[in-house]
Amino acid sequence: xxxxxxxxxxxxxxxxxxxxxxxxxxxxxxxxxxxxxxxxxxxxxxxxxxxxxxxxxxxxxxxxxxxxxxxxxxxxxxxxxxxxxxxxxxxxxxxxxxxxxxxxxxxxxxxxxxxxxxxxxxxxxxxxxxxxxxxxxxxxxxxxxxxxxxxxxxxxxxxxxxxxxxxxxxxxxxxxxxxxxxxxxxxxxxxxxxxxxxxxxxxxxxxxxxxxxxxxxxxxxx
Numbered sequence: 001x002x003x004x005x006x007x008x009x010x011x012x013x014x015x016x017x018x019x020x021x022x023x024x025x026x027x028x029x030x031x032x033x034x035x036x037x038x039x040x041x042x043x044x045x046x047x048x049x050x051x052x053x054x055x056x057x058x059x060x061x062x063x064x065x066x067x068x069x070x071x072x073x074x075x076x077x078x079x080x081x082x083x084x085x086x087x088x089x090x091x092x093x094x095x096x097x098x099x100x101x102x103x104x105x106x107x108x109x110x111x112x113x114x115x116x117x118x119x120x121x122x123x124x125x126x127x128x129x130x131x132x133x134x135x136x137x138x139x140x141x142x143x144x145x146x147x148x149x150x151x152x153x154x155x156x157x158x159x160x161x162x163x164x165x166x167x168x169x170x171x172x173x174x175x176x177x178x179x180x181x182x183x184x185x186x187x188x189x190x191x192x193x194x195x196x197x198x199x200x201x202x203x204x205x206x207x208x209x210x211x212x213x214x215x216x217x218x219x220x221x222x
Contacts, residue, residue: 006144006166009056012048013171019054022149022164022173023062024218033065034058043080044096056166060138060147061096067134067154097138148176151215161211173215175208185209186216 016034020027035052036042044062047055054062068079083095133156139146144167148160163176173182180202188198195213199206 012053014054064096182212182215185212
């Protein structure tokens, strides 16, 4: 069933450099995904043209692309063919997000009734290995989405302490369940305020403060 998506999620919000930091991917990789190269068309159609910028939905699409490439080592031609198949045979604007996708670590699959259709190989049916870790970082309810980026490792055990929500903090990373900017926490920590003191002031757990600092430290390092 086609998802109802808030139109505000389609507005250009993130420059390419900023999006690359949030996604933990090299800027050249992101540019290839969203701009293409030579005669190769982009996989993700960015919301903003001048300057090039991503919407929140574009950010989620690139998050899933990152999963396919880094975790499951799927080749871009396979992914591109799967996306084109869905664009040509459905009304989905963001098939990487709106359609539950699966993989057998070779091709991209979709579920049809009780079997799986290989959309990287012109509709062959196969038995898949289901990929869910990255999808679990995306929460949606009635067109409203939240994105919990990976901070340390791409695993199921990674806590959801940091969230990107277009309706909170102007779409910038905040500590989950609050509107507290990770950038503000990191700047105060860098000004020599301690983790326990910050946790007490904001009514948070020390590990939440530490994760915000870790997030911003990695962003600077990248």
